[in-house]
Amino acid sequence: EAQVTQNPRYLITVTGKKLTVTCSQNMNHEYMSWYRQDPGLGLRQIYYSMNVEVTDKGDVPEGYKVSRKEKRNFPLILESPSPNQTSLYFCASSLRIGVGPTPYEQYFGPGTRLTVT
């Protein structure tokens, strides 16, 4: 089954304790992305990756890091989490522009609900 998986699904942590949220897709997609969703603010892009070893900042990258060492994985790293990073996080993937009929048919993971106290 084609899917994007995220782990963990729920996480409660304390300020300053480094954490990693994993994201994996099994569709051989070049493009992967992280969003956060907050009430009243909608979904905002954090980072994206056009392919292996190619990453770039989205709209709200402060406080986050990413890496893309393999095509299928795109982990989100919070080196020193703070309470304002409490949010619902989604990973997404898609084929790159020019490949396939629907370049913006992004596939989203189930979400990771993070609470930083």
Add this chain to the structure above:
Amino acid sequence: DAKTTQPPSMDCAEGRAANLPCNHSTISGNEYVYWYRQIHSQGPQYIIHGLKNNETNEMASLIITEDRKSSTLILPHATLRDTAVYYCIVRVNSNSGYALNFGKGTSLLVTP
């Protein structure tokens, strides 16, 4: 990307057609109209997209006006499981980050 305007909420009786409008009066010629939905805190799900012509797939139909300034997503026989927030997104196909601007969407409530 063009801005979209959607009603904040709508109701629909189960079994009836749900017609969700979207205004995108500043759309440019190379921008596509995409619809996604998000069922209570789950990951958004792609529904359909179009450029100029009306489109239909197994989930929905998309009607785009001739001047492309507005569109309507039609769920022909709404079920309770269609209760979700529906997002209309206008996006040009370019290699500039692929970010989707979801906006606030329309919260559709399907009632028995």
